[in-house]
Amino acid sequence: MIVKTHAIVLRQVPTANTSRVVTWLTPDHGRIATMIKGALRPKSLFLGQLDLFYTCELLYYLRPDRELYIARECYPMKPRPALRHDWKATAIASYVCDLATRIAPPHAPHAFLYHWLDDALDALDAQSGASGEICWLELKLLGHLGLTPRLQECAGCHRPLLAETNGVVSFSKSRGGLLCRPCAQADANPAQPVPPDVLAILRNWQNAASIQSVRRTRCAPRQLAVMEHVLGDFLRYHLDLPLASRDIVLRILKR
Ligand SMILES: [Zn+2]
Incomplete structure (x- = not known):
C-alpha cells in the first residue's frame, strides 16, 4: 500500500553506498523511518528534495510487517532556508526535533506533536532563536x-x-x-x-x-x-x- 502524508525530517543517517535512512514525524502515523535507495546519486529523484527540518510531502510503501519502509517520492513543502545558516535557530531546531523524536510513538498518530514541531520550525525559520x-x-x-x-x-x-x-x-x-x-x-x-x-x-x-x-x-x-x-x-x-x-x-x- 502506498501512503501519502506530510512529514518532517527528524534525522537522516547515511547507509552503505549512496542510500540513507530518514526518520520522519507525520501527523497520522507518528514517527516512521524510510530507506531512500540511491539518495545521493546524481540522478536520484530525491536529490535536493529533503534535508533536516524540512516539511515534505512524502509517498512511501507501507509494509505492516516491516519497521523500515521504502520511500517512493518526496517533495519539499517548507525547506526553511534560515535553518541552514542561522546557528541559534538551528541549535533550537535540533533540540526540538530530538525532543519530538524521543516523545513520538512509532507508527501511531500524534497530530498535536506534529503541529507543535511544524509551528516551532516555522517560527525559528522566520526569526533567530x-x-x-x-x-x-x-x-x-x-x-x-x-x-x-x-x-x-x-x-x-x-x-x-x-x-x-x-x-x-x-x-x-x-x-x-x-x-x-x-x-x-x-x-x-x-x-x-x-x-x-x-x-x-x-x-x-x-x-x-x-x-x-x-x-x-x-x-x-x-x-x-x-x-x-x-x-x-x-x-x-x-x-x-x-x-x-x-x-x-x-x-x-x-x-
Ligand atoms: Zn499550599
Missing part, C-alpha cells in the same frame, strides 16, 4: 501532553497563589507545580524557589498563544536561568528523558 523561546516551546508541549505545570494555585493545598502577597514560592516537579510556603516546608521532596518576577514571566508565557510574546519579553540572565532549571527538571521527571540535547543547546546559546 533565543533561549527563552525554548521555555515557551516546552510549556506549549507540556500543555499538549496534558502535563501543564500548575502555576496559579498551590499544588498541595490548592489555594490561589498571588505572587505579590506570597513572595518567593517554590516549584515542585514531583507535585506538578508551585507550592505555598507551608506546603513546601511540609513536603519531603526538595523544591526550587521561584521569585515573583520569574513567576510572572512563566505565567505570561504559559498563557501566550504566540511566540511573539516571548520575543517581546526582556529577560535577565538570572530570570532565564530559573525558568530553564525549573522546566528542565520538570521535563526530565515527567517524560523520563535524559535530554542531553537540551543541555547542549542551552550552552550553545549562552556563548
Whole structure:
C-alpha cells in the first residue's frame, strides 16, 4: 500500500553506498523511518528534495510487517532556508526535533506533536532563536501532553497563589507545580524557589498563544536561568528523558 502524508525530517543517517535512512514525524502515523535507495546519486529523484527540518510531502510503501519502509517520492513543502545558516535557530531546531523524536510513538498518530514541531520550525525559520523561546516551546508541549505545570494555585493545598502577597514560592516537579510556603516546608521532596518576577514571566508565557510574546519579553540572565532549571527538571521527571540535547543547546546559546 502506498501512503501519502506530510512529514518532517527528524534525522537522516547515511547507509552503505549512496542510500540513507530518514526518520520522519507525520501527523497520522507518528514517527516512521524510510530507506531512500540511491539518495545521493546524481540522478536520484530525491536529490535536493529533503534535508533536516524540512516539511515534505512524502509517498512511501507501507509494509505492516516491516519497521523500515521504502520511500517512493518526496517533495519539499517548507525547506526553511534560515535553518541552514542561522546557528541559534538551528541549535533550537535540533533540540526540538530530538525532543519530538524521543516523545513520538512509532507508527501511531500524534497530530498535536506534529503541529507543535511544524509551528516551532516555522517560527525559528522566520526569526533567530533565543533561549527563552525554548521555555515557551516546552510549556506549549507540556500543555499538549496534558502535563501543564500548575502555576496559579498551590499544588498541595490548592489555594490561589498571588505572587505579590506570597513572595518567593517554590516549584515542585514531583507535585506538578508551585507550592505555598507551608506546603513546601511540609513536603519531603526538595523544591526550587521561584521569585515573583520569574513567576510572572512563566505565567505570561504559559498563557501566550504566540511566540511573539516571548520575543517581546526582556529577560535577565538570572530570570532565564530559573525558568530553564525549573522546566528542565520538570521535563526530565515527567517524560523520563535524559535530554542531553537540551543541555547542549542551552550552552550553545549562552556563548
Ligand atoms: Zn499550599
